Amino acid sequence: MAKQYEFPSKGLPYLLVLPQMVIVFLFFFWPSAQAIWQSFFLQDPFGGRTIFVGFENYTKLFKDPDDWASFSVSVAFAVSVTLSAMVIACFLAVQANKRIRFQSFYKTMMIWPYAVATLVAGVLWLFMFNPNVGVIAWFLKARLGIEWNHLLNFNHAFILITASAAWKQISYNFVFFLAGLQSVPDQLVEAAAIDGASPTKRFWKIIFPMLSPTTFYLLIMNLVYGFFETFPVVHQVTAGGPGKSTHILVYKAWRDGVINLDLGGSSAQSVVLMILVIALTVFQFRFIERKVTY
Amino acid sequence: MKKFAILALALALIASSAFAQTTIEFWHAMAGKNDEMVRSIADKFNASQKDYKVVPVFKGSYSECMNAGIAAFRANAAPAIIQVYEVGTATMMAAKGAVKPVYQLMAENSEKFDPKAYIPTITGYYSTSKGEMLSMPFNSSTAVMYYSKEAFKKAGLDPEKAPATWPEFFEAAKKIKAAGYEGGFTTDWISWIQLENFSAWHNVPFGTRNNGFDGLDTQLVFNSPLVIRHLQNIYDQSKNKVFIYGGREGKAQPLFQTGQVGMCFASIGSYGNMKATCKFDFGVAMLPYYPDVPNAPQNSIIGGASLWVFQGKSKAEYKAVAEFFSFLSTPEIQSYWHTNTGYLPITTAAYEYTKAQGFYKTNPGPEVAIQQLLKKAPTGNSMGIRFGNFNIIREIEDQVWEDILAGKISVKDGVNKMVQDGNKTLRDFERLNK
Structure with missing residues (x-):
């Protein structure tokens, strides 16, 4: 055990964390407090009139079937993005970890998509799947007879946003899985191989459990990404459509507040969203982390 | 002491030259080619006289521009002029303490201003039921x-x-x-x-x-x-x-x-x-x-957007806005805007002017749109929404x-x-x- 370093004076450590605290306060606590405050009012956008309405913005939220639909589609979306991005990334990382030719080239190419901004990723996918001019949409129609139309078909729209959101995240997951795999001691795997364990068995019994801290970390990061950072994808690809079917929570809160200027309703949604994130994180650290072997 | 005197003199000079020209900001949502046109019109206005300077600022999409304006107003940093899309019209009208009606502005600055010179379907969209024009039509389409x-x-x-x-x-x-x-x-x-x-x-x-x-x-x-x-x-x-x-x-x-x-x-x-x-x-x-x-x-x-003026600006700034709006309404500028962007001219004089230039002979499309707007005198059902x-x-x-x-x-x-x-x-x- 390394000795703990102690600061000579009491003030210095506080001074050192101060910039961080100021940033957290300014960019997290202050806006959150504002959102909570605003969620109890109806307000005209120019700030001329403000009517206190108590919990009305919240009761409206819970009574509105649209909000429930938005909630369930968000959950479905975040889970699909997380699962597909993690499973594919894990598979690719395992392949890349083998002794193969052009390994570093392959790795570089895998990491590349992460450099693409989420919004741009959305545009790229949208372009390929555009029912009118997209290459893949054309291929699906001409070769497979599938009439691709994410403008009117919910399943198509859902697949498209999931794919665009997951595609980018695969790179991120890939890096972590690869790092995790490289820290798995070779002798363990070799010993198992000598004992006659099949590659599948070696993976599930040795490699996967040893990867669990990475997997756990990525699970949280991906869910958070799926819930909260996929706004640009939805904004760009479906704009919530067809109908309102891909109105995920963050998109809806943004739309109601920024475009439709309903500050109270949008704030109430943000507050609910905030509680959701807190609950999610607490849950994950409390219950899932216990099963993780470090 | 002498040094200070020179310094004071220099400061006074700077100050007076700065005060001589009033600068106003014009926030808009025109991208690409239309953005160039907005800047070109502002340049023309700035070159046409010495007292005022209009600075166009591109603020993103229509909704982003409107939001930026609202946020700026709440922070007491609103521009003099903001472009707002037609769906934001009622919101702007309801914000009585925030906007200065254009008809009032023009009257206060004794600018020649005749609402009848404008194409009725265009001005009607931005006027009260009494015919008072609240915002200046800018880019109109149909x-x-x-x-x-x-x-x-x-x-x-x-x-x-x-x-x-x-x-x-x-x-x-x-x-x-x-x-x-x-x-x-x-x-x-x-x-x-x-x-x-x-x-x-x-x-x-x-x-x-x-x-x-x-x-x-x-x-x-x-x-x-x-x-x-x-x-x-x-x-x-x-x-x-x-x-x-x-x-x-x-x-x-x-x-x-x-x-x-x-x-x-x-x-x-x-x-x-x-x-x-x-x-x-x-x-x-x-x-x-x-x-x-x-x-x-x-x-x-029509669809498109109009220009709104914020409350709480100085007399000189309002004078600058009024001058700029008069400049915008001249047939030459309207025709310049119309023929380069495809948006409609807002006055009948500008339409006649463009026609006289022979523009519609090679571009019949825009004239169809104007004729469609002028088909009949607008009724309560066809004035706008x-x-x-x-x-x-x-x-x-x-x-x-x-x-x-x-x-x-x-x-x-x-x-x-x-x-x-x-x-x-x-x-x-x-x-x-x-």
């Missing part, structure tokens, strides 16, 4: 029909004669599809073109109280048999792929530009874009109408229309749902602004 002459030839139709009525139109669309096109037609802006303009063009009310011009207690009433019949017709054509859905807002026009459909409803503001992208000869025609509707066709209504939360109402219409096309709801129930949900948002707005 909905027209684009058709491919090539497609008409292939389908055995007369390429110089576009269908004038809806029954003729649907027949033509079917023939175009039969001639080997992917579909017959598509439309941008389902709400603006097929509901709002459709109602005005047939002189039927879209909402009560003169489409909201007379009060916040307006109700949507477009769930009439006529509108239901029209949307049903389009829906029926979607079943056999004569109508192809291309997306919300302006997202459908690529279908026309790539030659997948032969006809397309879009804004005249897209004229330049169409000219640049269509590899075939196309024509612009007026919107079709149902011949059994009395008084149809009436006149179409003025709803609070209008943005939300359009969004509801877009969403329900997609549900109709996906077969989730019948046309009749869908239109009724648009009206019901829309009325709810109208009541929310009324409650906040009464």
